[in-house]
Amino acid sequence: MTETLPHQARADLPPQWTPAEVEGDLYERWVERGYFTADADSDRPPYTIVIPPPNVTGTLHMGHALDHTLIDVLTRRRRMQGYEVLWLPGMDHAGIATQNVVERELAKEGKSRHDLGREAFVERVWQWKAEYGGKILGQMRRLGDGVDWSRERFTMDEGLSRAVQTIFKKLFDDGLIYRAERIINWCPRCRTALSDIEVDHSDDDGELISIRYGEGDRSIVVATTRAETMLGDTAVAVHPDDERYQHLIGTEVELPLTGRHIPIVADPHVDPEFGTGAVKVTPAHDPNDFEIGQRHDLPALTIMDERGVITAHGPFEGLDRFEARPAVVAALRQQGRIVAEKRPYTHAVGHCSRCDTVVEPRLSMQWWVKVESLARAASEAVRDGRTSIHPPELARRYFDWVDDMHDWCISRQLWWGHRIPVWYGPNGEVVCVGPDEEPPGGEGWQQDPDVLDTWFSSGLWPFSTLGWPDRTRDLERFYPTSVLVTGYDILFFWVVRMMLFGLYAMDGEQPFHDVFLHGLIRDAAGKKMSKSKGNVIDPLDWLDRYGADALRFTLARGANPGADMALAxxxxxxxxxxxxxxxxxxxxxxxxxxxxxxxxxxxxxxxxxxxxxxxxxxxxxxxxxxxxxxxxxxxxxxxxxxxxxxxxxxxxxxxxxxxxxxxxxxxxxxxxxxxxxxxxxxxxxxxxxxxxxxxxxxxxxxxxxxxxxxxxxxxxxxRDGTAARRIAGVQKLVTEIRRFRSDQGLKPGQRVAARLSGLGEADLAGHEGAVRTLVRLDAPADGFTGSASLEIGLPGGTVTVELDLSGAIDVAAERRRLTKDLAAAEKELAGCEAKLANPRFTDKAPADVVAKIRGRRETALADIERIKARLAALPGA
Missing domain, CATH: 1.10.730.10 (Isoleucyl-tRNA Synthetase; Domain 1)
Incomplete structure (x- = not known):
């Protein structure tokens, strides 16, 4: 504010708001006073949100900052409304991410995890977690997160580990967990199966090779971007209605380089419009081919090991997959089997999100959750209104997934994580052990070496964090949780899994009443943020420069349900x-x-x-x-x-x-x-x-x-309609007079004499003093003569304002300024009209660009008219 009226001044506030000097101490005071600690025995209605658990390796990024801001807004408001609020914090052990971090640290010492052995390596990870993990928890305090720190959880703490073992045993005993050989995403560098969310897809330059299988009119041409996988082909597939191949369906063709004969099968999955309409079938190295193989009872030949090295007998054995690819193409070319080659050929390629290695689809023995009945329950919970999805239009995406959900691969070939509680006996016995049971003893018994997918334990988060499988007071009081706040990008990977497990473990009681899905944060141009593009915005930087409140208000103001946010x-x-x-x-x-x-x-x-x-x-x-x-x-x-x-x-x-x-x-x-x-x-x-x-x-x-x-x-x-109408009139009067003063060249603080007429008819007579004060107008003296005037139309009548500008402005200086402005406006008009008169511009430029130039032309015309009128009104014109 620009002026202070005389009154008893208070020195309680410093002249400026300096967040860095206040925020840290203020937050710790809130925590120490227990404002964020929930009381399970209070008689107030409960309001519960569990934090989407950040990775123990993580630091605060804009996605976290958005999540946490929105949750804090909800919980602070509900606390003020009289609810018993629990915002429960915690972290995820982040199996593959954390293991990779520690393995990189070991590599600096010239060691691998295998040098340490499993037990010592896991101990090393715990040491790392104690020393470096959870940086984000301190950053949450900087943001102002009102979480209940007394209830902080970790997906591998004792209580949550017990919950994981309990639900695994329950699912196993109910026949909903099984072991089978299926196609999975495999990272040859991390040497583990990956979930779909751990695979990043990018458009990479590769090659498309068309290969002729067989001879003469009995031959068939297939195209592939992975020539090395042909060593594992066990069929060629065509569409059953494709007339080009009717005479070949049911016959065999020789697979080049191998001497094997493989069948030509008819399968509706094949798109006859793509390529030659014939596809090679490699059931052990492609998910779609695996499905075709299952339908036609084809053998699945694994032709590379877990490192991506070719194991098929022959001249390519021992080559890395990317070394084998050009070698196979060269051998095919030598035999005259290459029909066409396209380089570069851009196609979507999956990469491990942790190490960027190209992912290899691979047939592997893994543990799976049978999801059919669980997914049906998750679908019904939303359809019958027990859980509501916001915005509602994203419910369709939810149903698309749960109504067509495939069995879930839950095993990972890692050492850091919840180890699968299954033991194998010397005579083929398989025993699943619950948390209160002793594993089988005796010679020859071994525990499964794999660990569980991180999403398995985080899927239990809404109830395991409250004490399940025990019927704790927290569980009775705060489950189901009130709302889940998260990005729409993990609707399937996390939200759906929590629905599956929550309904199953809690006897049909949903894990949350509402699911609020926000969008992703993008840069100012609407592009996805990435380190390679250099457009990542660090929220810690904004916290330092602008303060937590400014960051929070920016994120909350840009958050619209389900919509991405462009951030500048x-x-x-x-x-x-x-x-x-x-x-x-x-x-x-x-x-x-x-x-x-x-x-x-x-x-x-x-x-x-x-x-x-x-x-x-x-x-x-x-x-x-x-x-x-x-x-x-x-x-x-x-x-x-x-x-x-x-x-x-x-x-x-x-x-x-x-x-x-x-x-x-x-x-x-x-x-x-x-x-x-x-x-x-x-x-x-x-x-x-x-x-x-x-x-x-x-x-x-x-x-x-x-x-x-x-x-x-x-x-x-x-509501007082009369007061609203009068204040609207005052606002219009003040705004128009200020604009007129500016047009007349008066400085904002310059006082001039003026006569106001018509205030009574406009029902604003009682506001004349306020209007004069706000627009710096003095009462007219005797003999007042106005040199400039304007009329302002209001619902009750017209107010006329006459100003005496004699001596108030430097006429010569004002004429020079306006003349300069007029020249600039006329130059702008000429440039716009020249473009619009050019058919090459109007016909070829994008419509929005042409519309923008037309808008600039109209603005220039209005400016010219206004400036000429002002020049004409100057004294001596």
Whole structure:
């Protein structure tokens, strides 16, 4: 604010908001006072959210910051509304990611995990976790996460490990876990199966080789990007209705380089429009080929080992897969089998998300969850409304997955993780051991060497963290959880798995009532962030430069259900400016006696401005409540932003200055209204910007903390339409006069004499003093003569404003400025018209570009007309 009116000044607030000096100590105070610790024995309604557990290897990235901000907004608001809130924190052991980190550390010592052995290696990982793991937990404190640190969990702590073993045993005994040989994603570098989410797909340059199998009219041509896999072909497949190959279906053809004969089969999976319409079938090295092999009872020949090295007997044995590829092509070329070669050939290739190695589909013996009945239950829970998905349009994607879900591969060939609780006996015995059972003893018994997929343990998160399989007080009180907040990108990988396990383990009780799915964060141009592109935004950098509140407000304001967010630094700067605006406005109000000690007077003792802003506060409370209930974070923050900046700061505070300056009963009423407004506004903003609001509110009210303050409610008074109409009139008058002053070349603070006519007819006679103060207009003296005037139409009538500009402006300087502006506008017009007159531009340029030039032309025309009118109005023109 630019001026302070005389009153009892308060020195409680420093001149500037400096988040770095406040946030850390303030957060620790909240934690020490136990504000975030949930009481399972309270009689308040429960509200529970479990944190999407970040990897123990992780640091805070923008996706985490968005997740945590939105959850904190929800939980802080519910706490203020009187709920017993539990926001439960924790971390995921992140099997493959953590193992890779520790293996890299060992490599620096010239060692591998095999040098240490399994037991010593796992101990080394625990040591790493104790020393370096969980950096993100400290960063969560910087962001302001109101989590219950007393209930922090880890997916491999004793309680959660017991839950994992319990549900594995239950699923095994119910026939829902089995072991079978199937195609999986395999990383030859990490030497483990991968889940689909651990595979990153990119468009890579490769080659497409067309190979002729057989001779003469009995031959058939297939195309492949992986020529080396032909060594494992056990058939060629064509579409049953493809007339080109009817005479070959049921016959055999010789597989080049091997001497083997393989059948030509008919399968509806084949697309006759793609390539030659004939495909090679390698059941052990392609998921689609595996399915074809199953349908036609084809053998599956594994032709490479876990390292990606060729094992098929012959000249290629011992070659790495990428060495074997050109060798196989060369051998085929020598035999005259290459029909066509296309290089480069761009196609989608899967890479291990941890080490970027090209993933190899591989037939492997693995453990699986039979999902049919579990998925059916997960589908029904959403269809019957026990769980609601927000936004609703993403429910279709959920159903697409659960209604057509394939059995889930849960075993990983790692050492770090929950080891599969199955023992094999010397005579082929298989025993699954529960958490309270002793494993079988005696010679020859061995535990399965594999560990469970990380998603298996994180799928138990909503109930294992509350004490399951025991019926704990926490489990009874806080399950089902209230809402899950996460990105839509892991709807299948994590959300669906929690639904499967929650309904199964908790006797049909869903793990959460609501699922809120937000979008992904992208750069300012809408592109996916990646280190290789150099467009990654580090939230820690923004925390350092702008503060936690600014980062949180930026993320929450950009969060729309299911939609991606394009993030630019100017957003963060704008959010910092918003916090500064709130600080300055509150400081002004406090220094001018804003108080909550006195009640707001009866409405008949309030001014139009008071009644209008109180009504707008009521409307904002209702609007924000409805939007938060619908998970419309972005729209709720927009409503708060515009009420705070546009209405409270830009208008009511300016009008309040006038009312306070007048003194007396009206000034005291204004101070009470200011205090009430600020109290409610800071409560409304607290869930999104908790630090700055806490400092301001405790200063205003001397209350203990906003964290435990009540959420604001509507006052319930009937809206005063007359006050709203009058204030709208004042706003239009002030805006138009300010614009006119600017057009006349007056400086913002320059006072001039003016006559205002027609205020009575417009029902604004009582606001003349406020209007004059806000637009720097002095009352006219005797003999006043206006040299410039404007008319402002209002619903009740027209107000005429006459200003005396004699001596108020430097006419010569103003003419020079306007002449320069006119030349620039005419140059802009000429450039636009030249482009629009050129058919090569209008016919070939994108429609939006042409429309933009047309818009610039219209703006230039309007500017020229305005500047000419101003020049004509200058004295002596």
């Amino acid at each position: 630094e100017e957003w963060a700067a704008g959010s910092r400016n918003f916090c500064t605006k709130l600080w300055n406005a509150s400081r002004f109000a406090l220094m001018n006696g804003a108080t909550v000690a006195r009640p707001v007077p009866a409405r008949d003792r309030l001014t139009d401005a008071d009644r209008w802003i109180l009504d707008r506060l009521d409307e904002t409370v209702s609007e924000v409540d409805g939007l938060f209930e619908a998970y419309q974070f972005g729209r709720a923050c927009d409503a708060l932003y515009h009420f705070t900046w546009d209405e409270f700061c830009d208008w009511y505070l300016e009008l309040a200055k006038v009312q306070i300056a007048g003194g007396g009963e009206r000034a005291e009423a204004t101070r009470a209204v200011l205090g009430h407004l600020l109290d409610a506004l800071l409560r409304l903003l607290h869930p999104v910007v908790p630090f700055v609001t806490e400092v301001l509110w405790t200063t205003l009210t001397s209350g203990e903390s906003l964290v435990i303050a009540e959420w604001p409610a509507r006052r319930g008074a009937e």
